[in-house]
Amino acid sequence: QVQLVESGGGLVQPGGSLRLSCAASGTIFSRYAMGWYRQAPGKERELVASISSGGTTNYADSVEGRFTISRDNAKNTVFLQMNSLKPEDTAVYYCYLSYFKSWGQGTQVTVSS
Numbered sequence: 001q002v003q004l005v006e007s008g009g010g011l012v013q014p015g016g017s018l019r020l021s022c023a024a025s026g027t028i029f030s031r032y033a034m035g036w037y038r039q040a041p042g043k044e045r046e047l048v049a050s051i052s053s054g055g056t057t058n059y060a061d062s063v064e065g066r067f068t069i070s071r072d073n074a075k076n077t078v079f080l081q082m083n084s085l086k087p088e089d090t091a092v093y094y095c096y097l098s099y100f101k102s103w104g105q106g107t108q109v110t111v112s113s
Contacts, residue, residue, distance in 0.1 A: 001026050002024065002025070002026040002027045002097060002100045002102040003024070003025045003026050003102075004022055004023070004024050004095050004096075004097060004102055004103065004104035004105075005022065005023050005025075005104055005105070006020060006021065006022045006093065006094065006095055006104040006105065006106060006107040007020070007021050007022075007023075007107060008020040008021050008107060009093060009107030009108045009109045010108075010109070010110070011110045011112065012085055012109070012110070012111055013111070013112070013113050014085060014086060014087060014111055014112075014113055015084060015085065016085050016111070017081070017082060017083045017084075017085065018082045018085065018109060019079060019080070019081050019082070020036070020079065020080040020082065020093055020095075020107060020109075021077055021078075021079055022034070022036075022077065022078045022079075022080075022095030022104055023075075023076060023077050024076045024077070024078070024097065025076065027097070027100065029073060029076040030053060030073035031053055031099075032053055032097055032098070032099045032100075033050060033051065033052045033053055033097075033098060033099070034050065034051055034069075034071060034078040034095060034096070034097055035047055035048075035049065035050040035051075035095065035096045035097075035098065036048045036049045036050075036069060036078075036080045036093060036094070036095055036096070037093070037094045037095075037096055038089075038091035038092065038093045038094070038109075039091055039092050039094070039106075040088075040090060040091040040092075043091075045094070046060065047060060048060050048063055048067065048080070048093070049063065049067055049068075049069035049080060050069065051069045051070065051071055051078065055071070057069050062088075063082075063089075066082065066083050066084045066085075067080060067081065067082050067083070068080070068081040068083075069081075078095060080093070082109070085109075085111045086111060087111045087112060088111075089109060089111050090109060090110050090111050090112070091108075091109060092106040092107065092108050092109075093106065093107050093108075093109050094106045094107075
């Protein structure tokens with residue numbers, strides 16, 4: 001059974017940075033693409049960034065140039081480095097392994113002064 005556990009969320013001021021982590025277990029992690037999604041109150045869940053098994057990355061226009069997705073296959077972990085955070089980045093962030101349609105439990109990110 002695939003399990004995904006996110007960590008690293010919190011409260012940060014506008015312009016600040018956070019690094020989210022998602023640790024995977026129960027599968028050969030390196031074989032699969034991974035994604036980070038977010039859901040703000042009253043809004044639909046949206047794709048923030050994705051990374052293929054080979055390391056190809058893709059970003060939503062709203063985070064391009066500010067967020068970086070990466071993976072460490074030896075540690076079965078995917079990361080989301082978030083810089084220059086804005087209040088509109090406030091949301092619950094989820095990691096997703098599409099092949100198994102598996103979601104993590106989510107981690108709250110709040111950007112506020």
